[in-house]
Amino acid sequence: MSKNSKVLNLKDKISGNEVDLSLSNLTEVPVRELALFPKATVVDLSCNNITSLPPEFCTLTHLVKVDLSKNQLTCLPEDLGNLSSLQHLDLYDNKLTVLPLSFSQLQSLKWLDLKDNPLEASLAKVAGDCLDEKQCKQCANKVLQHMSALQDEADRAREKRLLKEKEVERKKEAKQREREARQKEARKREKAEEKEKRRKEYNAQMAALAAQESQKKKSEEKKKKNGQAADKKVAVETTPKPRRSLIGLLFKLLLLLLLGLAGVAAACRLTDLQKEALCVPINVAVDGGLSWAREQEGVVRQLLHSLSSAVRGLLESSQKN
Template sequence: MFTFIHCSLCVLFLMLTLRCVLWPVCRTKSRMSKNSSKVLNLKDKISGNEVDLSLCNLTEVPVRELALFPKATVVDLSCNNITSLPPEFCNLTHLVKVDLSKNQLTCLPDDLGNLSNLQHLDLYNNKLTVLPVSFSQLRSLKWLDLKDNPLEPGLAKAAGDCLDEKQCKQCATKVLQHMRAIQEEVDHAREKRLLKEKEQEKKKEAKQREREAREKEARKREKAEEKERRRKEYNAQMAALAAREQQKKKSEEKKKKNGQATDKKVVVESAPKPRRSFLSLLFKLLLLLLLGLAGVAAACQLTDLRKEAVCAPVNVAVEDGLSWARQQEVVVRQLLQNLSSAAKEFLESTQASKN
């Protein structure tokens, strides 16, 4: 029993493994076969220059397959569930007539205007509200049907009723005119926006130049201030140097003046020497005279000449002089002191006047 259960589990595990390994391959092959069937079906649906893909329950346009048949210029994609056209659809420039009526289209690609050969476009019973601006470039378009679409009022007015061939042709003409007006408005708005952006760029550049000019002026002012500061420092250094030189010069002049004053003082001090010599000579003469007189007086007093008549007046004078000298000793001393002080003051005043 245990062996049977074990074998059953092993078989189950093996089947699961094979499924996991083989399922992606089988799915890929199925997808490839499905795509191949599409191509084969597309070939089957081509009749001359027409491709009939209506009522195929398509949710997207087989753009790659259609591109393989450039001679198929008429494509019928009506009565499907297509919600949007891929951007690559705009590369099918060989298309002349396209029927997309009774689908679920909510918008068209922006480059729809690249379909330069498109003449007939049926968009009946979709969910379109607006058309791309490039729609105005469909210059070959001669027939257009936009009935039963929730179009915006301006576009709905231009599209009209489109109840017959004539009205559908008028719809193509008026819608192209309407879209060209919108294109002009868009171009004008774009030009205005570009002009505004250009003006803003100019203003930005002007502000940039103004900021650069301010920065340049600030750098220039800083350089000028730095130069002025260095100049002031240099002037201060030169002034200090000049002041030191002036002080040095004054000091030298002062020393020189002191030297000259010393020389003058020496000259002044040496100048009175002749006067002192004259006074000393005068004193010497007076001293000699006094000595002579003293010698005569001594001869007349101490020798035998005192009896002579010549010595009589001398003796009398000596006696009178001695008596007077005794009386005037103090006066003479004071007089000598006064003379000495006067002579000293005279010399000092003379020296001061010369200085």
């Protein structure tokens, strides 16, 4: 049966609020077509070959009663709990082992049949036999309670898992912050070390420049001193020796002459040469000179006496003032 034929024939399957699609050899539920008839709240899909319900089936929130007995269902959609209006659900003779946790949200469910399904032990025990109306109602009630307990347990596990994940995330973030703090401290330390290194290099450069300047200054002073010494030496070397003055030469000649004359006079007066004809005039001249000197002795004494008196008077007048 094609989808088009389903659409065309679906009206023929509707009677009042019921849609009878049983024994139609269906392998899937015509969800899109059923959605077109929101007043059809009762759907019979029994005795088909349906293996699964599509997620879109959970959007048929107008459904009140659904018969899916004698199909090949192995699982139900996770959002089955969205069927908030569902009161009657027949899942007899399928291949279900578990129910989705959202099953606990079917708070309107009053009737449930899970017979002849390979249910897990705990769920099979809760579901019971459902051999009559009363047992099927009890099945619905007990299964809802069981699924609610499983939902609570799952919520607690999920909450615990979330808390654990949050704790792991918190520890991870703490480690990340600690790692970032260490990296920041390491970068800060590296910057400080780099700054200290640059400062030392700067100080070393300044010290080297200062040493160079000092060395240069000493070298310049040494050169200056050496230059001054060389200049003095050159000046000394280049200074011309004073020429002997003519007066000095004449003075020396006169001195030599006088010494010579004195020697001749002494020889003529003190030796046997005084009787010689050569020494006679010399002795006469010496005698004349001595006589003149004796005459001048009185004059010199008188001059010295006058000078002494004048000096004495000058000293006395200065003391009185």
